[in-house]
Amino acid sequence: MNKKLRFIVDMDDVLADASQAIIDIFNELNHTQIEKSFFETTNFYEFVNSGKYQTYRHRLFEPGFFGNLEVIPDAQEVLKELSEKHEVFVVSSATEFPNSLKEKFDWMQRNFPFISWRNFALCGDKSIIKGDIMIDDHEKNLSKFEGRAILFEAAHNHHLKDYERVKTWKEIAEKFL
C-alpha cells in the first residue's frame, strides 16, 4: 500500500479552460482569429501585451467569466480517481477577482462534485500552501512550493524550461494512477 499523497491542484488552465475563454475574448475585441495552438511558438504575454491589441483583462473581473469556463479534457475522470487514492485539494488564485469567488465554488460543485468544500480553497498568493505535489500552470506558484512541482501546459507557459511538465490529464493518470 503506497502512502497517500496530498495533491494541490490549480483551477484555471488545469481544471478550467481559462486560456480558451481569454483567446475567445481577445479575438472578439480585436477581430482576429487566433487559435490556442498559435501560442505554442509565440509568447502569449508578449503577444497580447505588445500594445497592438486591445486588452482583455477587464473582462476577467466581470460576472460570468469564471462561471462559464469549459472543463479541461479528462480532468473530471482523472481527478475523481486521484481523489479516491490520494488526498486532493483544489486551490485557486481567485481573490484578485472578487466576483469569481462564488462562481468558482459553484463551478466546482457542478463539474467536480466529489471535491468537498473542505478540500477547496480560494487564495491570493499560494506561498502559504503546503502539500506533496502541486499541479499548476504558473511559475509564480510552482517556484515557491516545497513539494514536487508539476507544470500543466498552457498557452502562456510554453517558454518555461525548468519544470516537470504535463500536457494532459492522461499524463497525470499515467504518473499517479
Added chain:
Amino acid sequence: MNKKLRFIVDMDDVLADASQAIIDIFNELNHTQIEKSFFETTNFYEFVNSGKYQTYRHRLFEPGFFGNLEVIPDAQEVLKELSEKHEVFVVSSATEFPNSLKEKFDWMQRNFPFISWRNFALCGDKSIIKGDIMIDDHEKNLSKFEGRAILFEAAHNHHLKDYERVKTWKEIAEKFL
C-alpha cells in the same frame, strides 16, 4: 533587525465577532438573554446543542450573516501595525458557507483595507496552510499547524488547556510589537 514572521490570522472570532452574532440569534430564537460572559464557565457547544434549544446553525448559511459582523476590539490597529512589521495573511474557513465568500472579501476590504487580496484566503480545511504563527480560535486548525499556535479566546474555547492563549489584540501587540 528582527526576521519577518509570517502570521496566519483567522477571521471569525479573531477579527470578526461571530460569537456575539450567534449568541444574538440564539437569544432571538429561544427568547433567552444569554450574554457572552456566560460561556466563560459553561461549555458553549454542550449548551447550545443540549437539545433544549432551537439551533442557530441554518442562519450562518443565509446571506448577510458574515457581512454584518462587528470588528473585534483593537484588531484593526494592531493588525495594521503587525502587517507593517511582519507578513500577515488572513485565512478564513469559509467554503462551508458559499454565501459568505464575497461577503467576507467585502468585509475585509471595508474593515481591513490594508490587507491586500494577495494576503487573503478562503478555505475549508486549514491543514494545507503554512506559516510561522497561527492566531485562531479553533483547536482543529491550531492542532495541525506546524508553526507557533496561538489560541484566541472565544465563547466556545474556554475549556482548551494546551495552547498559548490570548484574550485580546492588545495581548498580541504586547507579544509581537
